[in-house]
Amino acid sequence: MLAGHYAPALAAYRAVAGRKGPPLWVLLLAAQAVDVGFMLLGLFGVEAARLAPTAPKLVVTAGVWTHSLPATVAWSLALGLAAGRVWRGAALPVGLVVASHFGTDLLVHTPDLPVGFTQEPALGLSLWLHPPWAWALECALVLAATLWLVPALRARAARRAWLLCAALVTLQTLSEFVIPTPPSFGELAASALALYAAVAAGGWWVTRPAATGQSQGPGPSTRR
Numbered sequence: 001m002l003a004g005h006y007a008p009a010l011a012a013y014r015a016v017a018g019r020k021g022p023p024l025w026v027l028l029l030a031a032q033a034v035d036v037g038f039m040l041l042g043l044f045g046v047e048a049a050r051l052a053p054t055a056p057k058l059v060v061t062a063g064v065w066t067h068s069l070p071a072t073v074a075w076s077l078a079l080g081l082a083a084g085r086v087w088r089g090a091a092l093p094v095g096l097v098v099a100s101h102f103g104t105d106l107l108v109h110t111p112d113l114p115v116g117f118t119q120e121p122a123l124g125l126s127l128w129l130h131p132p133w134a135w136a137l138e139c140a141l142v143l144a145a146t147l148w149l150v151p152a153l154r155a156r157a158a159r160r161a162w163l164l165c166a167a168l169v170t171l172q173t174l175s176e177f178v179i180p181t182p183p184s185f186g187e188l189a190a191s192a193l194a195l196y197a198a199v200a201a202g203g204w205w206v207t208r209p210a211a212t213g214q215s216q217g218p219g220p221s222t223r224r
């Protein structure tokens with residue numbers, strides 16, 4: 001899953017809106033934290049995936065350290081607690097968003113998400129075998145989360161949130177139907193890590209305070 005992972009992050013940002021909480025870019029990064037780990041560990045040969053030109057384009061063949069249930073719990077606790085030390089009230093939303101990665105991956109992956117400390121047995125509901133449906137689900141998740149988030153933002157941040165949403169839908173469309181599967185794990189990891197950084201930067205841009213110092217992040221919408 002790609003764009004759909006960001007839906008819990010967008011929704012969580014609304015949940016902390018109006019309070020001091022984690023910035024949107026942190027939540028967007030948290031949504032993909034497990035994949036950042038997977039890409040880095042994959043580059044060192046600790047974890048691995050089988051890539052294919054047709055669906056399923058990616059099957060995790062070694063993902064116990066990042067994509068298993070125990071790893072999900074450990075990463076969620078560790079990153080939630082770490083974020084909580086930096087931003088007040090960030091532990092719970094960041095921990096939950098990190099954990100959401102497993103739930104959203106579960107919908108699309110073929111059974112390759114380990115239940116325990118070995119690669120088998122593994123879970124996955126296999127929507128990736130039906131690319132148009134997987135695409136529709138991911139876009140629907142992002143659209144629903146943006147619709148939920150936008151009323152909690154000031155006008156300019158709301159406009160930018162819609163632009164981020166459009167970028168995520170475009171990204172999903174390109175990766176699902178246009179851009180071929182990268183030929184090697186190295187190329188997959190490089191493009192994925194660049195993408196995660198770009199989306200986090202997009203989140204920073206959406207909620208960037210105005211030059212006047214007025215918050216563009218959480219706060220009542222001025223459009224009503």
Ligand SMILES: [Zn+2]
Binds near residue numbers: 001034035067101105
């Ligand atoms: Zn993943």
